[in-house]
Amino acid sequence: MSQGVPTEDVENEMNIGLSSYHPLAFAAVCSLSARCCWSLGAMESDNLAYMELAIHQAKLAMESLEVPVGCVFIKDGNVIASGRNRTTETRNATRHAEMEAIDILLEKWQRDGLSKAEVAKNFSQCVLYVTCEPCIMCAAALSFLGIKEVYYGCANEKFGGCGSILALHSSSSESFISDEVPQRKGFKCTGGLMASEAVSLFRSFYEQGNPNAPKPHRPPVEKKVE
Numbered sequence: 001m002s003q004g005v006p007t008e009d010v011e012n013e014m015n016i017g018l019s020s021y022h023p024l025a026f027a028a029v030c031s032l033s034a035r036c037c038w039s040l041g042a043m044e045s046d047n048l049a050y051m052e053l054a055i056h057q058a059k060l061a062m063e064s065l066e067v068p069v070g071c072v073f074i075k076d077g078n079v080i081a082s083g084r085n086r087t088t089e090t091r092n093a094t095r096h097a098e099m100e101a102i103d104i105l106l107e108k109w110q111r112d113g114l115s116k117a118e119v120a121k122n123f124s125q126c127v128l129y130v131t132c133e134p135c136i137m138c139a140a141a142l143s144f145l146g147i148k149e150v151y152y153g154c155a156n157e158k159f160g161g162c163g164s165i166l167a168l169h170s171s172s173s174e175s176f177i178s179d180e181v182p183q184r185k186g187f188k189c190t191g192g193l194m195a196s197e198a199v200s201l202f203r204s205f206y207e208q209g210n211p212n213a214p215k216p217h218r219p220p221v222e223k224k225v226e
């Protein structure tokens with residue numbers, strides 16, 4: 001499963017504090033994962049094209065020294081929002097790519113004067129393409145918003161909310177919860193779309209050295225050569 005990744009080195013690089021993205025998980029779990037139900041035969045070129053756009057967003061994140069994750073929201077075949085991880089720039093651990101794009105949409109639809117019902121209807125017609133499995137926070141948000149469908153690249157074994165840790169896409173809120181409380185809805189979710197591209201971005205990011213990784217507490221001790 002390690003696929004040649006230098007596990008210990010990567011592990012040391014992972015504790016970046018500001019983000020719950022977990023590169024070891026991404027590197028360790030990719031398109032060969034049993035969770036990935038996507039297959040070459042079923043893949044549509046549209047899906048690839050949309051995921052390419054998400055990968056482009058992830059590359060923009062990497063150019064900004066952010067953990068490379070990107071996404072796009074598609075409605076009626078059109079890209080209506082894109083997002084990239086901005087946790088370092090904003091010094092806010094919640095500014096994942098999905099949250100960036102969701103906020104763009106919410107602000108736009110608020111400006112347009114849409115009602116709650118209209119916003120909900122719009123989200124129910126949206127498909128999200130994101131380069132790695134949404135974390136628990138993002139998967140919960142997508143579930144509350146009632147998104148129609150999600151395609152992701154590689155799995156997020158440490159924090160994933162679409163099967164890796166929790167399966168928020170596969171269940172709705174319990175029916176006994178009162179109408180006053182927002183209800184979660186399940187959504188269709190498919191992983192493994194361009195997973196190797198997503199993983200190689202993480203590899204590149206961590207191999208070039210993560211500038212946000214914590215500094216060692218002590219300077220390295222030089223070993224004396226006898």
Ligand SMILES: [Zn+2]
Nearest residue numbers: 096134135138
């Ligand atoms: Zn997230």
